[in-house]
Amino acid sequence: MDGVTDTGPAVVFERVNRHFGAYHALRDIDLTVARGEKIVVCGPSGSGKSTLIRCINHLVAPQSGRLAVCGIAARDGRDAVRRIRDRVGMCFQHFNLYPHLSVLDNCTLSPVHTYRVPRAKARATALEYLARVGMEDQAGKYPAQLSGGQQQRAAIARSLCMKPQIMLFDEPTSALDPESVGEVLGVMADLSQAGMTMIVVTHEMGFAREVADRIVFMDAGRIVEIAPPDDFFDNPQHERSRRFLERVAPQRATAQAQERT
Amino acid sequence: MLDLWLNYRGLWLEGLVTTASLTGLAIVFGFFLALPIGVLRAKSTGLGGWLALGYVNVFRGMPLLVQLFLVYYGLGQFNSELRAIGLWWIFRDAWYCGLLALTLNTAAYQAEIIRGSLQTIPASVYETNAALNLTRWTAFRRVLLPIAFAKALPAIGNEFILLLKATSLVAIITVFDLMGQARYIFSETLDLRVYYIAAVHYLLLVLAIEWALRRIERRFAWMA
Numbered sequence A: 001m002d003g004v005t006d007t008g009p010a011v012v013f014e015r016v017n018r019h020f021g022a023y024h025a026l027r028d029i030d031l032t033v034a035r036g037e038k039i040v041v042c043g044p045s046g047s048g049k050s051t052l053i054r055c056i057n058h059l060v061a062p063q064s065g066r067l068a069v070c071g072i073a074a075r076d077g078r079d080a081v082r083r084i085r086d087r088v089g090m091c092f093q094h095f096n097l098y099p100h101l102s103v104l105d106n107c108t109l110s111p112v113h114t115y116r117v118p119r120a121k122a123r124a125t126a127l128e129y130l131a132r133v134g135m136e137d138q139a140g141k142y143p144a145q146l147s148g149g150q151q152q153r154a155a156i157a158r159s160l161c162m163k164p165q166i167m168l169f170d171e172p173t174s175a176l177d178p179e180s181v182g183e184v185l186g187v188m189a190d191l192s193q194a195g196m197t198m199i200v201v202t203h204e205m206g207f208a209r210e211v212a213d214r215i216v217f218m219d220a221g222r223i224v225e226i227a228p229p230d231d232f233f234d235n236p237q238h239e240r241s242r243r244f245l246e247r248v249a250p251q252r253a254t255a256q257a258q259e260r261t
Numbered sequence B: 001m002l003d004l005w006l007n008y009r010g011l012w013l014e015g016l017v018t019t020a021s022l023t024g025l026a027i028v029f030g031f032f033l034a035l036p037i038g039v040l041r042a043k044s045t046g047l048g049g050w051l052a053l054g055y056v057n058v059f060r061g062m063p064l065l066v067q068l069f070l071v072y073y074g075l076g077q078f079n080s081e082l083r084a085i086g087l088w089w090i091f092r093d094a095w096y097c098g099l100l101a102l103t104l105n106t107a108a109y110q111a112e113i114i115r116g117s118l119q120t121i122p123a124s125v126y127e128t129n130a131a132l133n134l135t136r137w138t139a140f141r142r143v144l145l146p147i148a149f150a151k152a153l154p155a156i157g158n159e160f161i162l163l164l165k166a167t168s169l170v171a172i173i174t175v176f177d178l179m180g181q182a183r184y185i186f187s188e189t190l191d192l193r194v195y196y197i198a199a200v201h202y203l204l205l206v207l208a209i210e211w212a213l214r215r216i217e218r219r220f221a222w223m224a
Helices: A049-056 A080-089 A104-113 A121-132 A149-161 A176-193 A205-211 A227-234 A239-248 A250-261 B003-008 B007-044 B047-060 B064-084 B088-092 B092-118 B125-131 B136-173 B178-189 B195-221
Strands: A011-020 A023-033 A038-042 A066-068 A088-091 A166-170 A196-199 A216-217 A222-227
Touching: A011 A049, A011 A222, A023 A222, A023 B125, A038 A049, A038 A205, A049 A066, A049 A166, A049 A196, A049 A216, A049 B195, A080 A121, A088 A149, A088 B125, A104 A121, A104 A149, A104 B136, A121 A149, A121 A239, A121 B064, A149 A176, A166 B195, A176 A205, A196 A205, A216 A239, A222 A239, A222 B047, A227 B064, B003 B007, B003 B195, B007 B047, B007 B136, B007 B195, B047 B092, B064 B092, B064 B136, B088 B092, B088 B195, B092 B136, B125 B136, B136 B178, B136 B195, B178 B195
Parallel strands: A038 A196, A038 A216, A088 A166, A166 A196
Antiparallel strands: A011 A023, A011 A066, A216 A222
C-alpha cells in the first residue's frame, strides 16, 4: 500500500530452514512463486505446509536461507517485515475475525488505524470487497452471528481491504461444514480469476486440480514434488506422493492403478 | 423493625450513599490503576513487571483493615509533612482515607484479573494482529484490551461485590457508612435489630449490582 510498483517474482525461497526446538519443520526449502501464480500446497499433517506459508508473512521467521517476498527480505532494514505484510494478505483455518467488532469494523480496522485511510473511504472500500464475497448485507453483524462459511468470506474481504499482492490461505475450508466449503472455494476461485497471486494450503483436491498452476507436495519438512496439477494427480513422480494421493482420493488412484495394469 | 428504619431514615440514607459512593469510586479508580499494573504483570519481564508484582503482593498480602489503619492513623503521623506538600486534606478526612485504601487494595486484585484475562487471549489473535500489520498501540487498544475486558467482566463483577462488603470496615476508621450509621444508631437505641437493617441494605445493594452486571454482560454476548 505504499505505492511502490513491484516486479519480479512474488516469493522466492532459497534453502530456507526452520526448527521448533529439536523439530525440523522446514528443510532446505527452494521455491519460486511467479506473479499471478496459484500454488496449492498439500501433504500429510505435520509436513510443514502451514509453517511454509506462515514464513511468507513472517508469522514464523525462517532461521537460515533466504526468503524474499515481492523482492523484500526480512533483513532489509527494520521495517522490512512490516513492508512485506503490507503486500501479503492471510486467511486462517479458524477465520480469526475479531469477535468484538462487526464485519465492517473488522474490515476497516487496519486500513483506518494502520494506514490512516479516512474512515468513510475505508468503509466504502470494505463494502465493495464485502459485495465481492457476497457479504454486503451482513456488514453490520458480529462474527458470532454468522456461519463458518460467512465468517471465512468476511475474513477474505478483510484481507482484500489491505490491497495485498499475494494472498495466503491456511486450510481455509478445514473448519467448515461441507455445505459451506463450496461457497468459500467459489470466492477463492473468483479471486484467482482476477489474477491474484495465491498460495493455498488445502486438502480440497478438486479445487487444487481446477485452480492451481502448480502443486507443491510436502512431507517431513521437505518439498517432495512440484508439478502442474494434471501431472501431479495423474502421474505423481514420487512414491510418497502416490501413497498420499491414494489416501486422499482413493477411487481415482485405484482407477488409475487398474488403467495401468 | 420498620420504625427503627423510619426514625433514623436520614442517617440510613446517608450511610447508603456513603457506602455506594465509596464502592463505586473505588472500583472505577481501582480499575484504571489496575490497568497498567495488570498489563505490566502480563507483558513485562523487566523492572516494570517486578514493580507490578511488588505492588500486587503488598496490597493483596495485607488485610484491608490494616491498610485502612496505616493510611488513616499511620500516614496521619506525618501531618506536618503532608500539610507542606498540600495533601493534608486527604489524610485529615476519614472518607478520603477510606477511598484511598479501598482503591489501592482493589487495584491489586483487579490487576491480577486483568493479567489473567490478557494471558488467556489465544495466540491466533496475536497472529491476526501481525498479519493485518496493526501497530502495537492499535492492537492493544482496539483488540487486546476489549477482548481482555470482556473476559474479565465476570471476575470484576465478583470483585465489585466483595469490595462493597469490604467497605464496611471503614466504619472502624470513623466513616459513617452503612455500618458506621448502624453502630451509631445502636449506641442510641441499644437495639440489636439495627444490624439486620444494615444487612438488608447491603443485600439490596448487592442485588442492584448483580442486576447491572447481568445487563452489561448481555452486551458482551459475542464473547461466548
